[in-house]
Amino acid sequence: MHRRTKFSFFSSPSLILLLLVVFFVIKMAESVPSTADSSKSVQIVYTEKPQDEEPEAYHIRTLASVLGSEDAAKEALIYSYKTAASGFSAKLTPEQVEQISKLPGVLQVVPSKTLQLHTGPGIGRLH
Secondary structure (H helix, E strand, O other): OOOOOOOOHHHOHHHHHHHHHHHHHHHHHHHOOOHHHHOOEEEEEEEOOOOOOOHHHHHHHHHHHHHOOHHHHHHHEEEEEOOOOOEEEEEEOHHHHHHHHOOOOEEEEEEOOOOOOOOEOOEOOOO
């Protein structure tokens, strides 16, 4: 005579496996950048030197005119250049780059680039 065992999904290893899969799917989804951020890239915005205003305040005001608020501008601003040149770097969408490049006082907008130095043993060493 066969004895029927009561099968419970909740007490089986299948439940644990299911929970682990759900956990990893959620974690993977959180690590993927949102589409709003993926279209943004770091841009360097060169501006005229402000006359009667602190450079960083001028940069935030310029950025806020495109982003809609001072808080959004402060969040997007990466660095404010004040010494050798006047300008700032910020994460912007292509549409925002187009808008900001048309503003008075904005001289040029260029993508920020990270360059890799080619140095190492025997390469470019000074004697």
